[in-house]
Amino acid sequence: MRNPYDILGVSKTATEEEIKRAYRKLAKRLHPDANKHDPKAASRFAELNAAYEILGDARKRQAFDRGEIDAEGKPRFQGFEGFSARPGGFSPGGMHFESFSFGPDGFQRSSRGSGFGTGPFEDLLRGMFGGAARGARGFGGTFEAEDFAETATGQDLQAAITITLPEAARGTTARVHLPTGKEVDVKIPAGIASGQTIRLKGQGWPSARGKAGDALITVNVAPHPLFKPDGSDLRLDLPVTLYEAVLGGKVRVPTLDGAVELAIPPGTSSGRTFRLRGKGLKTKGGVGDLLATVRIVLPPGSDDDLKALMKIWRDKKPYDPRGHLG
Numbered sequence: 001m002r003n004p005y006d007i008l009g010v011s012k013t014a015t016e017e018e019i020k021r022a023y024r025k026l027a028k029r030l031h032p033d034a035n036k037h038d039p040k041a042a043s044r045f046a047e048l049n050a051a052y053e054i055l056g057d058a059r060k061r062q063a064f065d066r067g068e069i070d071a072e073g074k075p076r077f078q079g080f081e082g083f084s085a086r087p088g089g090f091s092p093g094g095m096h097f098e099s100f101s102f103g104p105d106g107f108q109r110s111s112r113g114s115g116f117g118t119g120p121f122e123d124l125l126r127g128m129f130g131g132a133a134r135g136a137r138g139f140g141g142t143f144e145a146e147d148f149a150e151t152a153t154g155q156d157l158q159a160a161i162t163i164t165l166p167e168a169a170r171g172t173t174a175r176v177h178l179p180t181g182k183e184v185d186v187k188i189p190a191g192i193a194s195g196q197t198i199r200l201k202g203q204g205w206p207s208a209r210g211k212a213g214d215a216l217i218t219v220n221v222a223p224h225p226l227f228k229p230d231g232s233d234l235r236l237d238l239p240v241t242l243y244e245a246v247l248g249g250k251v252r253v254p255t256l257d258g259a260v261e262l263a264i265p266p267g268t269s270s271g272r273t274f275r276l277r278g279k280g281l282k283t284k285g286g287v288g289d290l291l292a293t294v295r296i297v298l299p300p301g302s303d304d305d306l307k308a309l310m311k312i313w314r315d316k317k318p319y320d321p322r323g324h325l326g
Contacts, residue, residue, distance in 0.1 A: 001047065001050065001070075001071040001072050002047070002051075002071065003071055004050070004051035004052075004054045004055050004064070004071055005051075005055065007047055007048060007051035008022045008023060008026065008048070008051050008052065008055060009022055009026070010022050010055075012065065014055075016056075016058070019052070019055050019056060020056070023048070023052045023056065026048050027045070027048060027049075030044050030045045030048055031045055032045055032154065032155070032205055032206065032207070033155060036155070036157070036179065036205060037179050039180045039181045039182075039206075042154070042205070042206040042207065050071075050072065050073075051071070053073065054069075054071065054073060060073065153207055153211055153212075153213060154204050154205040154206045154207035154211065154212040154213035155204060155205045155213045156204045156205075156213040156214045156215070156216055157178065157179050157180065157203075157204045157205055157213065157214075157215050157216070158179075158216050158218070159176055159177075159178050159179065159215060159216070159217050159218070160176075160217065160218045160219075160220060161174055161176045161186060161217055161218075161219055161220070162219075162220045162221075162222050163188060163219060163220075163221060163222065164221070164222055164224070165221055165222065165223075165224040165227060165229070165256070166256055167188065168188070168190075168191070168192050168193075168194075168219075168221045168281070169190065169191065169256050169281050169282065170190055170256075171187075171188055171189050171190035171191075171192075172188050173185050173186065173187050173188065174186050174188060176217055178203060178215055180203075180204075180205065180206075182203070184200060184203055184215070186198055186200065186217055188219060190282045191232070191281050191282040191283045191284070192219055192221075193221070193229070194219065194220050194221035194229070195218065195219070195220070196218075196219055197216050197217065197218050197219070198216075198217045198219060199214050199215070199216055199217075200214060200215040200216075200217060201214050202214065203215035204216075226254060227256070227290075229281065230291070231288065232280050232281045232282075232283045232285070232286070232287070232288030233280045233281070233288040233289050233290070233291055234256070234279070234280045234281060234288065234289075234290045234291065235290075235291045235293065236253070236254070236290060236291065236292045236293070237292075237293055237295050238251070238253060238262075238274075238292040238293060238294055238295065239295050239296075239297045240264060240268070240294055240295070240296055240297065241296075241297065241299075242296055242297075242298060242299075242306075244264055244268075245264070245267075245268045245269070245270070245294065245296045246266065246267065247266055248263075248264050248265050248266035248267070248268065249263075249264055250262065250263050250264070251264055253276065253290070253292055255276065255279045255290055256279070257279065260276065260279070262274055262276065262292065264294070268294055269294070269296075270294055270295055270296040271293060271294065271295075272293070272294045273291050273292065273293045273294070274291075274292045274293075274294070275289050275290070275291055275292075276289060276290040276291075276292060277289050
């Protein structure tokens with residue numbers, strides 16, 4: 001770890017107030033909340049906290065200046081006055097030595113010795129953020145900053161992913177790039193609707209002192225050229241010829257599982273909807289249906305025979321489909 005004076009940007013003759021001011025300024029600038037898109041922000045913030053843990057406490061600072069402890073708060077050597085033998089290390093004058101590291105679980109600290117009591121880190125953060133002691137583990141004491149709780153658990157992050165309608169219907173695994181720079185595989189359950197969110201535990205912004213937050217992945221389902229989701233159902237416009245509508249017949253209907261045949265009864269009007277059960281989307285409550293709505297399509301181009309037939313039909317068998325409209 002670097003020299004704590006260098007980390008805080010102060011001289012060895014700096015006063016206690018100058019050290020506090022330097023820490024406040026850097027803490028606001030380096031806090032992970034202010035650098036949400038910087039994956040190294042949490043480690044820099046952890047380093048800053050460790051430096052202030054040394055220089056913000058008069059006894060630890062003196063011990064560091066005398067060369068009794070290093071930048072991580074560990075004893076440099078044994079045998080001088082004030083040291084008492086303890087398993088795993090020595091504690092000068094009953095001092096509490098701590099070391100800090102940053103890993104997958106956030107900011108970690110290990111300690112030896114009896115401790116100084118409540119450390120300067122807690123006192124300063126209480127002053128900066130209006131925190132109150134609430135029993136959370138702190139540096140040498142117990143507190144939890146009311147407005148600084150993110151340091152205990154990292155913040156959640158937001159990300160989005162787009163999948164196809166067949167993928168949403170069957171379920172899939174997709175890779176998403178997180179703002180932290182990581183790429184993770186997301187298991188998407190069958191039947192997910194566009195706009196729903198999947199929570200990935202521990203994949204959010206790292207914390208300076210605890211576990212990382214969660215990643216909230218919003219799933220967007222891309223529009224499909226044929227099908228339109230309607231809850232657990234799917235809607236489809238089904239083109240049919242004029243003679244199929246008049247005479248009836250079997251037509252092929254596409255579904256997400258492959259085409260099926262649908263019997264169109266004679267005299268089917270455009271706009272009539274047929275329900276194909278079980279051909280919709282899977283949900284927790286079951287499987288939806290496919291709703292196929294008939295759209296009568298005339299042949300392309302001009303057809304003189306069709307025109308002549310329609311004129312005869314108009315003159316001999318006129319009818320008014322809009323009579324009910326008034």
